[in-house]
Amino acid sequence: MLLALAGCLLLAGISYRFLLDARLDAERLTNSHRLDFYTSSLESALAKHEPLPVILGLERTLGEFLGAPQDGRLREAANRYLETVQRQTGIAAAYLINPAGDTLASSNWATPQSFVGQNYAFRPYFSAALNGDTGRFYGVGVTTGEPGYFIAAPLRKAGATIGVVAVKVSLNAIESAMTQSGERLLLADRYGVVFLAARPEWRYRTLAPLAAPVAAELRSTRQYADHSLAPLSPSRVLEILGQAITVRLALPNEGIQEYVAQSRPAGRLGWQLLMLSDMQATRRAAAGEAAAIGFAAAFAAALAVYLRLQRRRRAERLAAEIELEARIAERTSELLLANTTLEQKVGELKQAEDILRETRNDAVQAGKLAVLGQMAAGITHELNQPLAALTTLSDNAVKLLARGESGEVNENLAQISELASRMGRIVGELKSFARKTPAALQAVSVAAAIEQALFLVESVRHDRRLRIELQLPPTDLKVRADPVRLEQVLVNLLRNGLDAMAEGVGDKRLIVSCHSSGKQVVIDISDFGPGIPAEILPHLFEPFYTTKPAGEGLGLGLAISRAIVEGCGGEISAHNTAEGGACFSVRLPAA
Known part of the structure; x- marks a missing residue:
């Protein structure tokens, strides 16, 4: 028996390893397809706004304003043009920066958080655009405190860069889609800083402790404002480009758990889109299936042992039947005596039930009589007021008739009729109260x-x-x-x-x-x-x-x-x- 049990346990262990590997392979394949989909959706959303700064730079008003920044007419035209573009495209903001990094015009020029007058020379996207390239950057806005994706392009005149046109795109819709997906999705920058996540509490955490030069660079560009950027994984850097590995992370509100992590490169800034799968759930599922196989094997072994024991018991039962028949006669007499006693007790129980039922009916009837007595006594008490009023009105009617004031008599008679009807309603209400309606x-x-x-x-x-x-x-x-x-x-x-x-x-x-x-x-x-x-x-x-x-x-x-x-x-x-x-x-x- 012990040997069979050991064999079942060995089978369950082997099955667990096989099933776990099969589940992990299937999960990795599924997650790989989902990552491809999410990455494609993200890059499509970013690419949609990529040419917008260049197109904005084609507007002649912006170039003229850079050449004459003191011209009030050009300033208003530039601001209103950018405001119109922002409203029609749905971007967060569009603004014009001079070579010194000062914002001359902005779509939010009329709001308390206007970019006009702000200097963004410290931002990498400005530096890249000023050097003739397309600047791309994600960070928390120093003016609004709201994060966004910044795209900047140089504005040229006669082959020279005279300014920079930048737009800010909100990625809130992408983060909302990540949340609604119900999956553990994180978008991290090239340094491993998570800036978009399916859950807000995962945002502005790092995949590993930041090196001192990286932390200094992030502070100089003020990319993530004053967020502490605490690490999710205190011991290792996740180098998981395209592969699936098992990691231990301390996700907020979930504690330290083991996950299967997969990622895909996303965007043009070295971002990584990560998907985490709960390893414990996969282990539990594989363990459940392996346990089922083990139990099935154990059941088969137990069935074999059972059939063997059945043959032995059949022989023992045949011998026991002879002894049983000898005892049946003895037991029969005892049962007859017990049956007689039981019938006697059943009769006594029925008699007790009849007494209880009669007592309960008497109690109910007594309660009804008590309530009816209470209501009958209350009728006189509650009708005293309208009866007094009827007496007064009838006396007044007699006096008024004697004086020939028929109009007042009719009014008194109408009030007497109303009081009589009201007395009838009061009696009806008291009857209703007695019935507990x-x-x-x-x-x-x-x-x-x-x-x-x-x-x-x-x-x-x-x-x-x-x-x-x-x-x-x-x-x-x-x-x-x-x-x-x-x-x-x-x-x-x-x-x-x-x-x-x-x-x-x-x-x-x-x-x-x-x-x-x-x-x-x-x-x-x-x-x-x-x-x-x-x-x-x-x-x-x-x-x-x-x-x-x-x-x-x-x-x-x-x-x-x-x-x-x-x-x-x-x-x-x-x-x-x-x-x-x-x-x-x-x-x-x-x-």
Whole structure:
């Protein structure tokens, strides 16, 4: 058995090496094709703008301006010409430099980051163009701080170079394409400085520590501004032109890992386009396949051993069957006894389930009766206000009839009809509350609801000679609520506030205010009564909890109000004010 296991492990090891080499070869071939594609796309994008400085130099205005740099008319013509070219070609900038390196005209002449007046004599592209060649350079702009690819060409007159025309091309689109590809792509210059990468954190890192002369040159040309240029690989220079090797890199956010690195030369400045493939992923895939082969071999070996053991067990089973039949009779009697016991326990379990079901039904019914009792007691409490209003209106109607004022009588009768309908709606809403059905939520005007509630308590306020002060915002606020239920809550709170000040002698004033608070609207009703005792506050909204004398309240008003407010997705609370009275706050979702 151990020999078979060792053979399987050896097979898995050999398979792993073969599969890893095959996967690496396939990956190298695929990456080689992708590198060819990306390199071709990059060089095509760069070549598209290559002739632009030469074409710009053909414009006579630029040559004339170099000969007369103090001419304001030529300066404006040159600036506007370059601005037009920049806008139509989509390049980052186009500018004209005199032989001293000073920028005389630029497409961004009208912006705060204008190149006009800047000296670029230290830039290599300027030196190359001034010597009659095409200057090419990639670096971070010293004026704008934005990186770009610079192309410069000499502007000649009578065979002599009188200035330099330069354009700056943004490679952001190329870097964005590298990011969207989902692959680990890096574009490095001839010194190994990464200036474009699929991930921003890889940018301005080096493939190896920079030599002192190289670092000095980069500082003198200010090619990468103040970036630190920390190395990705601290131990070796990657000389991988066209080949695929395995390297260990410390990529930001990925740690030190092993990669298969391939590169292609790109552009005319000795750039390298690198593609990195995760070596660990390739190893895991090869290991998985090798493990599968090993397991398959192990399974085959195990199957052979299993078949051999099966023959041995078949003989043992034949002997065991004789013994088994002898025990069957004994076991049968034991099973019959156990079956009888089990049937007895099943019967007891069914009896217990019946008792539990009956108890649960009784509890549900008791809960329904409790809720119905609570709502029945609340009907009288909640209809007191509209009934009082009906009494007042009907008395006024009799007096008005006696005086022959039929117009006022009709108005009172209309209000009586509206109150009767409202009482019907209140009863319907209380029935709906008893059934725990959701309210018919809609956009409700807070001002209108307060106005209707004040109307219902007007007779009580008048009889007790109390004053109600409204502090409403100039803009009408709306909430998501049921209009009748909201009026019911407001009437209850207003009535409670009036009751609290009935026996007082001080400021008999009830303040109703409203304001917006984020996505909620807050309605505050404050009185100047004696306030709420501290021991009562925690129980204020419990059903049947009341501080009023016997016969004056059932303790259901605030409980019903809380249920209505919570059904609208809001909340209700109470606290004592600094003046000694009580304040009830209703928070509802704004509509």
